[in-house]
Amino acid sequence: MLKPLLGAVLLVGASPLLAADQTQGPSPKTAITLDYIPAESALYGITLAPSHYDRNYANWGDYLGYAQSQKRDIEVEAPSEAYAQDKLWRFGLSYGLTDHLSLYGGASAYTHEYSYTNNISPRIVDGKPTWETERDTRWGGELGVRYRLGRHLVLGLGYDSASQSALFSLGYSN
Template identity: 45%
Template sequence: MKHLNKLVLSILLGMSVLSLPTVASELERLDEPQQPKYKASVAVLVDYVATPEGMWGVTFAPRHFDPAYSSWGYYIGYAKGQKTDIAVPEPAESFMKEYMWRFGLSYSLTKDLSIYGGATAYTYETHYTNNIVHPIEGPGGEPTWEKNRDRDWGAEFGLRYNVYQGFTLGAGYDTRNKAGVFSIGLAM
């Protein structure tokens, strides 16, 4: 039994010594810089979110600069709607504003086609007067304005396609607003 242990130990030691050049060449190969699957770029896009009032915005979408993760990217965007008057009985006044932050990850399926998905933070503000004028201001005074703000979270997903030399089109869907998100821009 003692001879068998020495034999096994000798074989294992010999195999270890013989495999050292292979391990060294593997380590050298890992140290070599990897060629990225896709070229790093940043897309700057103008967005339209098809809510009832409509919102316009901008999105920045970098494709990852790390060669090991060149298929991955991320994005952040902001869209804002116009101030819209709300019909209320006179002499009251009221208007609403809406805006939305968008952020998430993207993954390149091919050189020109990528999918994206992420979260949206939609904010809806209502501004209104309470028809109360402070007695100190007198009959010509201004009424007090009040504001309500609601923030809801949602998700979005979509596609981006590089049509020609950086000209990029995008189409997506926002679950919070149940609305399309359409983008056009340039990738540099």
């Protein structure tokens, strides 16, 4: 009983300090965007891009993004099955040139997965064939710009060398 009460008192006591700190200097922002990458197969994803909470580095931020394509069935000799899927991980730093315009750049990993069955299924009731997966990962870099329209709408445009494709983003910023 004492620990929750003490936690509540500390939280209430710290609220004015947090509010006072937010009135000084630029406030940190966070953007969340939906991404489209027209690579070998269209990838759709999401990116989280917070700016730093350190007032000394208010123009700097970072981002983390993930995108994947839909599974594409591949024609193989029956009774085998196969499909392919692409995935893209992105991470890096961003720098705000103005309150509305920022540049970003970082690393990316583009993975092409090929999954197939080996035509061998266990001799049991409802036995399923064994799936095997081959992965090929290409590392690269990316560079782009993000522009905040109005108060909350964010548009982004960039190029990713791992997927050798453009990157389009549309999202929300606080």
